[in-house]
Amino acid sequence: xxxxxxxxxxxxxxxxxxxxxxxxxxxxxxxxxxxxxxxxxxxxxxxxxxxxxxxxxxxxxxxxxxxxxxxxxxxxxxxxxxxxxxxxxxxxxxxxxx
Amino acid sequence: xxxxxxxxxxxxxxxxxxxxxxxxxxxxxxxxxxxxxxxxxxxxxxxxxxxxxxxxxxxxxxxxxxxxxxxxxxxxxxxxxxxxxxxxxxxxxxxxxxxxxxxxxxxxxxxxxxxxxxxxxxxxxxxxxxxxxxxxxxxxxxxxxxxxxxxxxxxxxxxxxxxxxxxxxxxxxxxxxxxxxxxxxxxxxxxxxxxxxxxxxxxxxxxxxxxxxxxxxxxxxxxxxxxxxxxxxxxxxxxxxxxxxxxxxxxxxxxxxxxxxxxxxxxxxxxxxxxxxxxxxxxxxxxxxxxxxxxxxxxxxxxxxxxxxxxxxxxxxxxxxxxxxxxxxxxxxxxxxxxxxxxxxxxxxxxxxxxxxxxxxxxxxxxxxxxxxxxxxxxxxxxxxxxxxxxxxxxxxxxxxxxxxxxxxxxxxxxxxxxxxxxxxxxxxxxxxxxxxxxxxxxxxxxxxxxxxxxxxxxxxxxxxxxxxxxxxxxxxxxxxxxxxxxxxxxxxxxxxxxxxxxxxxxxxxxxxxxxxxxxxxxxxxxxxxxxxxxxxxxxxxxxxxxxxxxxxxxxxxxxxxxxxxxxxxxxxxxxxxxxxxxxxxxxxxxxxxxxxxxxxxxxxxxx
Numbered sequence: 292x293x294x295x296x297x298x299x300x301x302x303x304x305x306x307x308x309x310x311x312x313x314x315x316x317x318x319x320x321x322x323x324x325x326x327x328x329x330x331x332x333x334x335x336x337x338x339x340x341x342x343x344x345x346x347x348x349x350x351x352x353x354x355x356x357x358x359x360x361x362x363x364x365x366x367x368x369x370x371x372x373x374x375x376x377x378x379x380x381x382x383x384x385x386x387x388x389x
Numbered sequence: 390x391x392x393x394x395x396x397x398x399x400x401x402x403x404x405x406x407x408x409x410x411x412x413x414x415x416x417x418x419x420x421x422x423x424x425x426x427x428x429x430x431x432x433x434x435x436x437x438x439x440x441x442x443x444x445x446x447x448x449x450x451x452x453x454x455x456x457x458x459x460x461x462x463x464x465x466x467x468x469x470x471x472x473x474x475x476x477x478x479x480x481x482x483x484x485x486x487x488x489x490x491x492x493x494x495x496x497x498x499x500x501x502x503x504x505x506x507x508x509x510x511x512x513x514x515x516x517x518x519x520x521x522x523x524x525x526x527x528x529x530x531x532x533x534x535x536x537x538x539x540x541x542x543x544x545x546x547x548x549x550x551x552x553x554x555x556x557x558x559x560x561x562x563x564x565x566x567x568x569x570x571x572x573x574x575x576x577x578x579x580x581x582x583x584x585x586x587x588x589x590x591x592x593x594x595x596x597x598x599x600x601x602x603x604x605x606x607x608x609x610x611x612x613x614x615x616x617x618x619x620x621x622x623x624x625x626x627x628x629x630x631x632x633x634x635x636x637x638x639x640x641x642x643x644x645x646x647x648x649x650x651x652x653x654x655x656x657x658x659x660x661x662x663x664x665x666x667x668x669x670x671x672x673x674x675x676x677x678x679x680x681x682x683x684x685x686x687x688x689x690x691x692x693x694x695x696x697x698x699x700x701x702x703x704x705x706x707x708x709x710x711x712x713x714x715x716x717x718x719x720x721x722x723x724x725x726x727x728x729x730x731x732x733x734x735x736x737x738x739x740x741x742x743x744x745x746x747x748x749x750x751x752x753x754x755x756x757x758x759x760x761x762x763x764x765x766x767x768x769x770x771x772x773x774x775x776x777x778x779x780x781x782x783x784x785x786x787x788x789x790x791x792x793x794x795x796x797x798x799x800x801x802x803x804x805x806x807x808x809x810x811x812x813x814x815x816x817x818x819x820x821x822x823x824x825x826x827x828x829x830x831x832x833x834x835x836x837x838x839x840x841x842x843x844x845x846x847x848x849x850x851x852x853x854x855x856x857x858x859x860x861x862x863x864x865x866x867x868x869x870x871x872x873x874x875x876x877x878x879x880x881x882x883x884x885x886x887x888x889x890x891x892x893x894x895x896x897x898x899x900x901x902x903x904x905x906x907x908x909x910x911x912x913x914x915x916x917x918x919x920x921x922x923x924x925x926x927x928x929x930x931x932x933x934x935x936x937x938x939x940x941x942x943x944x945x946x947x948x949x950x951x952x953x954x955x956x957x958x959x960x961x962x963x964x965x966x967x968x969x970x971x972x973x974x975x976x977x978x979x980x981x982x983x984x985x986x987x988x989x990x991x992x993x994x995x996x997x
Binding site for chain 1: 468471472474475478479481482483485486487490600601602603605606610611612638639640641670674677678681685705708709711712715716719720722723726867970973974977978979980982
């Protein structure tokens with residue numbers, strides 16, 4: 292096992308770094324929205340209370356629009372993460388052959 | 390004797406509910422014949438397809454809290470309650486981004502398996518098992534309240550505890566017969582039943598009494614002199630107990646300001662009142678953030694949801710499943726708040742009622758309004774459909790919880806601690822008896838919580854999971870330097886301190902309810918008179934910030950848990966498992982490299 296290029300610290304570190312980078316990038320969009328919405332409600336209550344098609348703006352965002360927003364993030368993440376895994380697997384197999 | 394008190398049962402409602410129960414039990418029996426091995430019982434043979442599994446996870450996840458509690462809470466407290474459905478759905482994103490894939494690749498039956506496998510520590514397994522049971526019981530209580538509320542609604546006059554006992558017994562029977570494979574099928578079916586039951590009645594109802602946005606438009610905000618749409622839809626007069634329009638429709642309303650309002654009311658002088666009043670808005674912002682952290686991190690740590698990821702054939706399937714779960718539950722969660730909004734206009738009398746007759750039953754109550762609009766039959770049928778959905782809601786979540794808790798007891802406590810050399814047959818028998826035992830305890834606890842809001846109780850279960858399992862899983866998956874001692878300290882201190890903080894607030898709430906002569910059970914009545922509970926209640930009134938931090942502990946408990954994990958792991962760095970690189974590779978390397986197979990052979994003996 293010790294001669295296997297997969298079982299090295301370098302390979303593992305790169306693997307985890309790439310995966311974590313992708314996860315954190317996606318999480319940032321989501322976390323930003325979660326932090327920003329209460330802040331907007333706090334500092335701009337009147338603007339957030341304006342009516343949009345009967346809803347208040349903040350109600351429309353939280354009660355309806357938030358769901359598709361999260362779907363988009365997860366769709367992008369899954370696409371990228373499956374591609375990343377395939378690339379990693381191909382690279383690892385290549386280096387094993389050498 | 391009990392039946393004699395029951396008057397006026399709507400046949401449609403009773404029939405729809407009965408059909409749901411019969412189908413659930415029937416499917417349980419049918420699949421019981423197909424569940425043979427221990428693997429079938431614990432993780433459904435690890436071969437459930439993405440579509441089935443996503444429906445089943447969603448079915449399990451959409452509990453009584455989602456089906457009845459969210460609507461009730463939106464009606465009772467307004468905008469702030471919207472955070473619940475949003476974070477219930479979006480917490481899944483965290484699970485997807487950080488936990489779902491690695492956990493599946495690691496390949497273990499349960500969280501305790503993961504805890505032991507990652508740290509080579511049987512002691513840690515025992516600690517993790519205790520936590521599965523702890524969080525599980527906290528989460529079963531609101532499901533039991535949903536059961537009691539619904540049955541009391543279908544059979545007016547039926548005592549609350551009878552509903553709890555009947556439903557609990559039926560599901561316990563179902564789980565002990567079918568195990569995990571049995572409930573996968575049942576839960577997938579129940580997801581689609583719940584979506585049908587929440588959407589169809591509200592579409593028909595809204596087309597007759599006015600739509601979501603029209604009813605919302607009839608509530609005036611604090612920046613308007615009159616509601617823009619007060620005349621277009623019918624609105625009944627709100628009772629004095631209902632929150633005012635401008636508080637209800639705006640953020641930082643009754644839910645987040647309750648503690649401060651209580652201490653303003655109790656403040657002796659106008660100056661003191663003004664001082665507390667100044668803190669009201671910052672405190673409610675704090676409450677909001679703490680709630681968000683609890684719900685988002687808690688979703689990623691709920692044991693009965695996590696166990697389902699092991700039923701995927703591979704990590705890619707686990708990710709695809711999460712994507713579909715997010716869509717399925719997101720679609721569902723748009724609708725319960727609609728009931729709350731329309732309920733505020735049309736059934737305001739619920740604000741005056743308490744316990745099983747309060748706003749928690751707005752989903753069941755609303756369709757019957759059609760009877761007053763010359764659609765008597767339609768109203769009964771639709772109400773029957775929502776009752777069936779409510780049944781599906783608490784039955785599926787309770788069965789899921791029961792499976793994961795029973796799994797912990799039978800697989801971990803019996804199969805690995807008490808009798809490691811037991812045969813598969815003995816383990817199956819143990820699974821069945823463990824289901825009965827846990828079912829009985831859950832029923833007992835469920836009879837004590839009538840006074841608490843369904844959704845509120847679920848939020849508390851999430852806060853405890855957020856402060857224990859989430860840090861454990863997140864840090865174990867992404868940090869090589871974690872040691873067993875670090876993980877155990879962080880999880881225990883985080884989880885237990887959240888548990889204690891939450892219990893302190895719940896105890897005085899239950900006692901308060903008893904003091905108001907609510908039917909909350911003997912335990913509550915005892916507590917109401919107890920000097921300790923009076924002392925705690927007085928403390929809350931004079932310290933609203935402490936009360937908020939204890940009611941919503943996630944904002945300090947999650948960082949506390951993670952900090953402890955890092956500090957203790959650094960101190961015990963020499964105890965990092967020797968084969969840590971291999972463990973991390975198994976967690977992170979693509980499955981195409983075939984590392985998992987190797988690992989599983991090493992760790993074999995997991996119950997087959």
